[in-house]
Amino acid sequence: MLSAAAAAALLAGCSLTSKDAPSQAEPVTIKVMYYDERSFYDQYGMLFSALHPEVEIEVVNTQAVKYEEGKDMNQAMLDYIDEQKPDILMLSPDQYSKMAEEGRLLELDSRIEEKSFGKDGLMPGMLDYLRDMSGGKVYGLVTDFFSQAVYYNKDLFDRYGIDPPRDKMSWDELLRLAEQFPTDGPEDERVYGLSMNYMQLDLYQLGNMIGMTQNLSYIDASGKPTIRSDAWRRVFETALTALKSGALYQPSPDSMNGAMSYEEFLMKRNPFLGGRAAMTIEGYYLMSEIKQAQEMLKDKGIRNWDVVTMPVDPANPDVSPNVSFNQILAISAKSGQIDAAWKFLKYIVSDEFARVTSKRQTGSMPVRTTYFKDDAGHHLEAFYALKPIQPAMYKNYDKVPSNFGAQFYGLASQELQSAFSGEKTVQEALESLQTKAEDLIHAAPKESQAPSAPSSGG
Numbered sequence: 001m002l003s004a005a006a007a008a009a010l011l012a013g014c015s016l017t018s019k020d021a022p023s024q025a026e027p028v029t030i031k032v033m034y035y036d037e038r039s040f041y042d043q044y045g046m047l048f049s050a051l052h053p054e055v056e057i058e059v060v061n062t063q064a065v066k067y068e069e070g071k072d073m074n075q076a077m078l079d080y081i082d083e084q085k086p087d088i089l090m091l092s093p094d095q096y097s098k099m100a101e102e103g104r105l106l107e108l109d110s111r112i113e114e115k116s117f118g119k120d121g122l123m124p125g126m127l128d129y130l131r132d133m134s135g136g137k138v139y140g141l142v143t144d145f146f147s148q149a150v151y152y153n154k155d156l157f158d159r160y161g162i163d164p165p166r167d168k169m170s171w172d173e174l175l176r177l178a179e180q181f182p183t184d185g186p187e188d189e190r191v192y193g194l195s196m197n198y199m200q201l202d203l204y205q206l207g208n209m210i211g212m213t214q215n216l217s218y219i220d221a222s223g224k225p226t227i228r229s230d231a232w233r234r235v236f237e238t239a240l241t242a243l244k245s246g247a248l249y250q251p252s253p254d255s256m257n258g259a260m261s262y263e264e265f266l267m268k269r270n271p272f273l274g275g276r277a278a279m280t281i282e283g284y285y286l287m288s289e290i291k292q293a294q295e296m297l298k299d300k301g302i303r304n305w306d307v308v309t310m311p312v313d314p315a316n317p318d319v320s321p322n323v324s325f326n327q328i329l330a331i332s333a334k335s336g337q338i339d340a341a342w343k344f345l346k347y348i349v350s351d352e353f354a355r356v357t358s359k360r361q362t363g364s365m366p367v368r369t370t371y372f373k374d375d376a377g378h379h380l381e382a383f384y385a386l387k388p389i390q391p392a393m394y395k396n397y398d399k400v401p402s403n404f405g406a407q408f409y410g411l412a413s414q415e416l417q418s419a420f421s422g423e424k425t426v427q428e429a430l431e432s433l434q435t436k437a438e439d440l441i442h443a444a445p446k447e448s449q450a451p452s453a454p455s456s457g458g
Helices: 002-012 037-051 073-084 093-101 126-133 154-159 171-178 203-213 230-245 262-269 286-300 338-348 351-357 404-420 426-443
Strands: 028-034 055-061 088-091 144-153 279-283 305-308 323-325 328-331
Touching: 028 037, 028 073, 028 338, 037 055, 037 338, 037 351, 055 338, 073 093, 088 093, 088 338, 093 126, 093 328, 144 154, 171 203, 171 230, 171 279, 203 230, 203 404, 230 404, 230 426, 262 286, 279 286, 328 338, 338 351, 404 426
Parallel strands: 028 055, 028 088
Antiparallel strands: 088 328, 144 279, 144 305, 144 323
16 A cells, blocks of 8 residues: 555656656566565555556566575576566575576666766775676666664763764774763663663674675685684774673563563663663664653663764774675576666666655664755664675685584684683684584585685674
């Protein structure tokens, strides 16, 4: 219903000239690969079809490719594409890179240079990110992105006379800032310097976040574990100090159990909403939760807030791995309807599409950043000021056994917990983890080598 209403509103605001009238265009059909026909029309198809009735769309449902134990799902998807021959492809970053390398996708560089495309309105770094994944050329586009930022409570910083956070702080600076707030008082009343999320955060998880920002990897290009490096040791020592400081909100395991009012739920889920955490790291969606908390909690809810960028690596302060794209849409190099396919792709990345859909509040943000704003003048540029990069952390997992990721996560959590409890130093825990990771690789049969990455634990 919302999509239909948006389409009607869009049509009401458009005046088609005789040149643009659908009756002047030759009817064509394009096949669009997507995970669900209804979702496709809700997200894209309704609006596009309202403006371009001359283009019929047939949705190729990717759910037809069923998961089976031991099945190479990437190859199964490529086989399905060869069978169905869609004009528009919905791809993951890995699929995009592979298909571009194999010459399966249409190069789009000349098309995005056209004045009518308006590439200058796109989020900074998006096209460079796509080029980095596909040999220096653009073969696909994205319509929206997900990002995180550091929200902060202005009133708490003023109350305690502490300088507020700024864009492009390092993790060490952010954590030291959190530690300037008092750590005394009852758990359900005290102030916290930083609330990461409503889950219990362990040493491995926090270290993972810091290491990803510094573009560290667990596996090098030869397939050898790198966990006992000095860089990883410094990362986990920084994380350990922060967790031991008491400045980070760590909900008790049973804090979300039992009957509670909605007010209690909001306060326990994220103390930032209740005005008891100076900072939190969250996505765009938290803005709507803040509004809700202000209505429900009245004078207890946070009032004055703003955002700054996520922490960065001081050696490379203009990029962030905390930006991700939902999916990459590309045109098949074998498409027989390239002009119609480009008409569709160009429209869903257009300024007009972003304007109409920017109020959906799905948690993602339009790549046309003009329409990402609020009426209160918050520094929302923090969500897209840093250019996206592919994290090095999850690279090279095609060099290790297929089950390495899951096993490594379990071992890492166990070893680093021993460092947190004081049974081992961080260096001792990483030395032990390095040895166990090497043993996992050496013990696996060669034929089990396949892409696999460890869980972030988040």
